[in-house]
Amino acid sequence: MKxxxxxxxxxxxxxxxxxxxxLFNVETGANFQLEADIDLDSAPWQIxxxxxxxxxxxxxxGRQLWGADAIYAPSWPANKPIIDAIEPSGSFDAVTAALSSVGLGSVPTWLRxxxxxxxxxxxxxNLARLIAEAPDRAVLDEFSSVVDRQIAQIGANAFAKAWRRTTGQAVLLSCHYDILDWVQPDWVFDTAIGQFSRGWLRQRPRIDVDIWQTNWQHWGAFEPHHYLKLPKMIASTNYVATVDGQLVAHVAxxxxxxxxxxxACRLxxxxxxxxxxxxxxxxxATCEMWRQGQNRYNKPMLSLFHTSHPGLASALRRSAKWTQVSARLYGDDKARAVASIRKSADRKGQATAGAGYGGHFRAVQGFRYLGAPCE
Incomplete structure (x- = not known):
């Protein structure tokens, strides 16, 4: 296409x-000309x-590729959370999967x-909405221009992986070359030199993660991003993941x-x-350490993990290292829990405040870590 x-x-x-x-020996600034030969037809492509x-x-x-209507510029309602604004008539699971697939997995954010x-x-x-809508063709202008470079690179990589699970074609317009290794595009046109190239030969940069055993000292940084507000686990062993000294992940x-x-909890x-x-x-990695007995008890143990996050539950089901062991789609009867706790306290001669658990509709899915399957 010329x-x-x-x-x-x-x-x-x-x-x-x-x-x-x-001063600058410029005759005029009235004209701008650019000619580009972009090969869209000789080989299949998605990005x-x-x-x-x-x-x-x-x-x-970008406007001339498929017309101005292909420029993706969604309008967002100001009075609805994004979980309701993305594909209102679509599947709840599909929307949460789209949000998680582009790295917007923080549940409180979905409610804003x-x-x-x-x-x-x-x-x-915006990327999640595009993934959920999955048009045949889309052009994204100013891709990653308004965010810091780390978010841009990780977000670009997440989008590329998610978009390749659709059947559409997307063209990203960006002034930042640092996203190319993370997107791994099928073709690139560089307007600075007027050159078109197909395929991207460089590998995505490595992310080297260090794992540290610790206590609850770092939980304050992670707690605002956890979807439950619960007391700290008793007698727990905590781990944090860091990249170049920066806190990345936590589990207990x-x-x-x-x-x-x-x-394993509080991921x-x-x-x-x-x-x-x-x-x-x-x-x-942390569950494998416990499976091999690399813990303070020096005893090999399999690990259970429970989550309500649809995206994480889906990822665990896809993994050959995990098996699902439970799927409770609603919480326990709180009144029954209160009665049971009171009965147990009376039997022991203890006082109780009448507290109980349950009374919610939070679906909880349980998984057991088994490790890599034997070859």
């Missing part, structure tokens, strides 16, 4: 305009990138309207009576790292 971009405006001759022309400095014609090229989200959250919310382990099995991945695949790898 695309010619020609823009023109008035040629001004004011004193300042004339002085600029004289292309038009990259180059600001003012080099990226948006103009789009205008109050941070720039990074809005960036990922305790044991069932008799040291029969371990329980949190920092928002800027969601979508990079770090969380599940971190959980697998």
């Amino acid at each position: 695309i010619a971009v020609h823009h023109t405006c008035a040629d001004f001759n004011s004193y300042r305009a004339a002085r600029v022309k004289s 292309g990138v038009i990259v180059g400095p600001s003012g080099s014609g990226k948006t103009s090229l 309207p789009y205008p109050v989200l941070s720039n990074g959250e809005q960036f990922r919310a 382990f305790s044991t069932r009576p008799g040291l029969a099995e371990a329980r 949190v991945v920092m928002p800027e790292w969601q979508g990079a695949g770090v969380g599940l790898r971190f959980l697998d």
Whole structure:
């Protein structure tokens, strides 16, 4: 496809305009021309990138690829949380999967309207909506331009993985070259040099994660991003994951009576790292340590893990290292729990405040870590 971009405006001759022309030996600023040969038909593709400095014609090229209507610019309601604004008539599971797939897995964020989200959250919310809607063709202008570079790179990688599970074609317009290794595009057109290239030969950068055994000292940084507000686990062993010294993920382990099995809880991945695949790898690694007896009890134990997060539950079901052991779709009867606790306290001659658990509709799914299957 050969695309010619020609823009023109008035040629001004004011004193300042004339002085600029004289000082910098520029005859006019009235004309902009760009010619591009972008091969869209010789091979199948899903993701292309038009990259180059600001003012080099990226948006103009994007508009001419499939027309201005292909530029993806969704309108968001100000009075609905994003969980309701994305595909209102679609599947709840599909929407939560789209949010998780682009790294917007922080559940409290789902309950906020789009205008109050941070720039990074809005960036990922737009990507999630595009994934959920899955049009045949889409052009994303200013891709990753308004977020810091770490969020841009991790978000670009998460989007690319999720988009390749659709059947559509997307063209990303960006002035940042640092996303290319993370997107791994099928083709790139560089407006700075007017060059088209197919395929991306460089590998995605490695993410080297360090795991540290610790206590609850770092929980304050992770707690705001956990979807439940619960007391700290008793006699737990905590682990944090770091990348270049930066806190990335947290999980805590305790044991069932008799040291029969371990329980992994309080898994949190920092928002800027969601979508990079770090969380599940971190959980697998810590559970494997306990399976091999690398714990303070020096005893091999399998680990149980429970979650209400649809995206995480789906990922665990896909993993050959995990098996699902339970799926409770609603909470316990709170009145029955209160009566049971009171009866137990009376039998022991203890006082009780009448508290109980349950009374919610939170679906809880349980999984057991088995390790890599034998070959």
